[in-house]
Each structure stands twice: as structure tokens, then as C-alpha cells.
Amino acid sequence: MNFLIIALQVLVVALSIILGAFILLHKASGGGVSGMFGGGMTNSLNSTGVAEKNLTRFTIAAAVIWSVAIMGLGIITRFTGQ
Known part of the structure; x- marks a missing residue:
């Protein structure tokens, strides 16, 4: 059971980093955080x-898998008492 808990924890951390990157890669529609990182500086990098x-x-x-992993960790923790 410990292997499953560790695997889910690693998955949650990895997906958290990936989700952060995916969200920052989205096209800036009105300033916001992506504009602070150079979101509107060059037209060649804009997404089609x-x-x-x-x-x-x-x-x-990634968000769905992240949510399922979080719920899985919660269920395992609840019923095993770890």
C-alpha cells in the first residue's frame, strides 16, 4: 500500500508542475499573469x-488526472489511517 501512496504523491507533484506550465502557455487574452512573462511580445510565438x-x-x-489522484490519496488515507 505504501508504494501506491508514494506513486500517487509523485504523480500529484509532477502534474502540479505540468499544470502550472500548461496554464502559463495559454494565449494571453487580456493581460494577466501570462503577459508578465512576455505573453504578447512576439507574434511568431502566438498559438494557432x-x-x-x-x-x-x-x-x-492533466487536471482530471490530478483531481483523481488527489481523491485517491484522500480515500486511501481515510481508510488506512496513514
Whole structure:
């Protein structure tokens, strides 16, 4: 059981970092945090419609997996008392 808990904890940490990166990669629509990191400085780095849709899909998939891992950790912790 300890292996599962450690694996889920590693997954949550990795997905937290990945989600942060995915969110910052999204196209800036009105300033915000992504504008502070050079979001509107060059036009060559702007995402196309397809790239933005795929980035949104990856972000949603990572968020769902992250949520399931968090719930799994909570359920395991609740019923095993660790």
C-alpha cells in the first residue's frame, strides 16, 4: 500500500508542475499573469487555433488526472489511517 501512496504523491507533484506550465502557455487574452512573462511580445510565438485547442485538451486531461489522484490519496488515507 505504501508504494501506491508514494506513486500517487509523485504523480500529484509532477502534474502540479505540468499544470502550472500548461496554464502559463495559454494565449494571453487580456493581460494577466501570462503577459508578465512576455505573453504578447512576439507574434511568431502566438498559438494557432489548433494548437490552442490541443493545449486546452491537454490541460483539462492533466487536471482530471490530478483531481483523481488527489481523491485517491484522500480515500486511501481515510481508510488506512496513514
